[in-house]
Amino acid sequence: MHDFDGMVGQIYDAAVEPGRWPQVLETLSDFLEGAATKLTFQNARTLRSEANSVRMPPEADLTYAQYYYKTNVFLPRIARLRAGALIPVWDLLPREVYQRSEFYNDFCRPGDMCHPIGVVLANEPDMRVVFTCGRSRTAGEFEPEHLDRLRRVGPHLVRAASVGLRLSRSEIARSANVEALDRVAQGVLIVAANSEILFANRAAEVLLTEADGIRIEKSALRANKQADAAQFRRLIAAAAERSENAGGVMALTRPAPRRPLSVLVAPLKIESTWFMPGRPAAIVFVADPDKAPRTMQAQLRDLYRLTPAEAAVATAITRGEGLQAVADEVGISLTTARTHLQHVFEKTETRRQAELVRLIAASGFYERQSLERSKARPSWSQEPSATRRHSTPADPGG
DSSP states (O other): OOOOOHHHHHHHHHHHHHHHHHHHHHHHHHHHHEEOOOOOOOOTOOOOEEEESSSSSSSSSHHHHHHHGGOSSSSSHTTTTTTOBBBOOOHHHHHHHHHSSHIIIIITTTOOOOOOOOEEEEEEEEEEEEEEEEOOOTTTTOOHHHHHHHHHHHHHHHHHHHHHHHHHHHHHHTTTTTHHHTTOOSSSEEEEEEOOOEEHHHHHHHHHHSSSEEEEEETTTEEEEHHHHHHHHHHHHHHHHTTTOOOEEEEESSSSTTEEEEEEEEEEEOOOBBTBOOEEEEEEEEEEEEEOOOHHHHHHHHHHHHHHHHHHHHHTTOSSSSSHHHHHHOOOOOHHHHHHHHHHHHHHOOHHHHHHHHHHHHHOOOOOOOSTOOOOOOOOOOOOOOGGGOOOOOOOOO
């Protein structure tokens, strides 16, 4: 006699506490009278897969992730099924083809997965999740009664998987240290391989809201200009999938007289956990060369003991528009600007403007001023942890 309600409660507990999934899989093995159960996670872009199983050989999950996922004869066929669909095993693949396969003989048979039943828990653009229960060769096929049991519990597994995947996205934002990133002057976004936005700091939100060089399209990060779009998508996909040419830099064009945004895309390593099996992600840094954070001056004064006038000149120099433009911006004569710049060189131990700019750029990110605190957050960023924002925007110095 099975406590169905108690089992369903365990499933939903595991959705928010992933460490409970092994016990849930044990319970499901008993409920379905199977020998072993597993959850399979497949990256829908690269087709790489990982599995978490119970009652299989200790090395099963590791060998599956390293090699046997490539031999899984069911996964290409399961990709066509929607979430919630029971897997019609022998409709997908003739029994004799399965039993002749390397996957069956070298992985499933030793793991008592000779006779499988399963259900698709998620089939999203970037991730597929499948639940499978198996029986040994000697135990024989599952009976119609067992399929009825799977139909009863399947919808609960699907909902739990949906919750688990949403929380995994939130966990990415938490692991990125939301509060710290909100204090960065540059726009910072964490995106999936398909460019879906998983997190954006306040600086990035300002750019997105204004569609200033970058924009949102169906929850995905896009370049405004069509000419930049394909390269931008490729950079993100390569970084997220950690390909040989992972990430890179590019300029995103904006209407004149604004200069292009400077963009750096890099891989982001996410710790592998239940429902977040090394989820592919990239981090995107976006700098606006037309906006310098006023707090840069204060930090330069603290770092190099510059006077307010010297710090203003040093900050203006980073725009690379020449000393006369610097003098005009700060409101001083060209001669006075040269004097201040010479003092800056001495205090920073630099000798040329290019060297000074490199030094300032290498000194890190700068805290933003509280200019956008009252702005509403876009609807795409309403995940629980993505709503935890503390600092506010003005923009990077270049």
